[in-house]
Amino acid sequence: EQGFEVDDSSLTQAISTLRKQLQDSTKSPQYVKTVPKRGYQLICNVERTTPLMSGETPSKEDVSEESEEQLTELTTESQSSELTPDEKAAHSATAPTTGKSKWVTRxxxxxxxxxxLCVILFTNPAESKFRQVAVYDGTPVMTPVNHPDLSKWYPSIEQCVKRYNAAHSTVAPVEVIATGGQN
Structure with a gap:
């Protein structure tokens, strides 16, 4: 379960150590075959075993999922075993993520x-405070407290309020909020 990393310089030594532990000969290999000018190839069948937890029996669903995973792993291992050392290094850099990193990603x-969503749902915008600057035709005209002086706009605001009230006599505004532009 510990494993170790192998670079180009120690690949031959790593294969030799693997062969010794598997008691695999180089003359008639059962597990790892040397492919001249390409690298090494895994030539044995590989099966994954998972121990059952305290007497649990696997359901048919679990068995079929494990079979699919084993088939995928066998295909992946057989493909990667035919790669040269350089190709193996490039392939291992794009290896699938582990279970722990999948949870971290999720x-x-x-x-x-x-x-x-929390910011949108649980924060309220600051409410503006207004001051009343005039009342035209019974409609108060308000402006924000921190707003610059609008006194030169009063005649235009008065005209707008009166025309609106004349055109919409049934629906008079409760208040008018006036803000000034740059000019």
Whole structure:
């Protein structure tokens, strides 16, 4: 279960150690075959075994899922065993993520979705405070407290309020909020 990393310089030594532990000869190999000018090839059948937890029996669903996983792993291992050392290094760099990193990725994705939602749902915008600057035709005209002076706009605002009230006599505005532009 410990395993070790192999680079180009120690690949031959690693294969030799593997052969010794598997008691595999170089003359008639049963597990690892040397492919001249290409690298090494795994020539044995590989099966994955998973121990059952405290007397549990696998359901048919679990068995079929494990069979599919084993088939995928066998295909992947047989493909990677035919690669040269350089190809193996490139292939291992794009290897699938482990179970732990899958959970980390899922949690990060969930947080990335939840954080903006929390900001939107649980924060209230600051309420503006207004001051009344005039009353035209019974309609108060308000402006934000921190807003610059609008006194030169009063005649235009008065005209707008009166025309609106004349055109919409049944629906008079409760208040008018006036803000000034740059000019």
């Amino acid at each position: 949690i990060m994705l969930l947080l990335a979705i939840l954080m903006p």
